[in-house]
Amino acid sequence: MNPSIFICYPRALLTSVSLPMEMIAAATSIARIKRLPNRQWSCHVVSALNTAEQTIQFANGLNVLPSFNLDSAPQAHTIFIPPIWGKPDAVVEGSPKLIEWIIQQHELGAQICATGTGVCLLAHAGLLDEKVATTHWYYFNEFEKKYPKVSLQKHHFITQAGQLFCCGSINALVDLTLYFIENYFGKEVSQVIEQHFSHEINRTYDKPWYSTGASRHPDEGIIEVQQWMQSHYSQNFNLKALAEMANMSVRNFSRRFKAAVGKSALAYGMDLKVQMARDLLKTTNLSLQDIADQVGIKDTAYFSRQFKLKNKITPGEYRKMVRGKLFNT
Incomplete structure (x- = not known):
């Protein structure tokens, strides 16, 4: 079981509750159809008010009747905190019981995953002091003034600090939910969800966020090689050359890279190439041969096989899906 709680309070954005819940329910259904063992994910709507019998009016005016309140809520693996429409002060400063409950759950x-101004609840609880976080861009200045101890990342839509995740927007929350789904159900299920819930396939969801090094992996030598590979994706990656760059033997480099990143250096390099190919298919009229050349794959047939292997659709099918009628191909 992988139970999740969606906190709700007045003026919360309903989409930040309904959309992830629909994605998770769809993923659970697909996992059941595929007969994946022991893969159940339940979702519960929990009121931040004193009673679960009291309806919550969301920002769009719709009323929702939660199943639980903070006292009766079941123990959860993941807690989702929605953004607050308008200035968040009234909700943040008027919810001491919710703040205390969030601290206890942590x-x-x-x-815990907070989106937009919902991040203010984590900051107000002191859980983000000396940690990375992000919020909606409109509240950057006010957030910095109110919570100077938080390391605000203005150029990142998702951050992670241990068990605390922050999303700058609902679109970023969709990305993070896809990551959670892939991590729990596997890549095959997450790709189906992505194709149904997102018109544009964005990326692989291995690490869709910014985090401090210690919360992901602390191997600075490997991080430097990763950064070089990201800016030289068009090159033909050679394991011996990458190991020399890190001043390691091939064997030691291969072991450390896989331990840090979770995949081999060459597999990581191919992921970078396919990711860039997706961007080119979406935004240019380049032929498949030209795109393969730009990402450093000379054999178009091999490029197409690798693309389909990682995306479950061909480059041509991907281009049609994400571009619609924006370009004449």
Whole structure:
């Protein structure tokens, strides 16, 4: 079981609750059809008010009747905190019980994901002091003034600090939800969800966020090689050359890279090439041969096989799906 709680309070944005819940429900259904063992993910709507019998009016005026309140809520693996429409002060400063509950859940090891101004609740609780975070761009200046101890990342839509995740927008929350789905159900299920819920396939969801090095992997030598590979994706990656760059033996480099990143250096390099190919298919009229050349793959047939292997659709099918009628191909 992988139970999740969606906190709700007045003036919260309903989409930040309904959309992830629909994605998770769809993923659970697909996992059941595929007969994946022990893969159930339940979602519960929990009121931040004193009683679960009281309806919550969301920002769009719709009323929702939660199943639980903070006292009766089941223990959750993941807690989702929605953004607050307008100035968040009234909700943040008027919810001491919710703040205390969030702190308790964090101490119990729950994974907490806050979106937009909902991040203010984590900051107000002191959980983000000396940690990375992000919020909606409109509130950057006010957030910095109110929470100077937080390391605000203005150029990142998603951040991670241990078990705390922050999303700058609902679109970023969709990306993070896809990551959670892939991590729990596997890549095959997440790709189906992505194709149904997102008109444009964005990227692989191995690491869709910014985080401090210690929260992902602390191997600075490997990080430097990753950064070089990201800016030289068009080159033909050679394991021996990459190992020399890191001043390691091939064997030691291969072991450390896989331990840090979760895949081999050459597999990581191919992911970078395919990611760039997706961008080119979406935004240019270049032929498949030209795109393959630009990402450093000379054999178009091999490029197409690798693309389909990672995306479950051909480059041509991907281009049609994401571009619609924006370009004449």
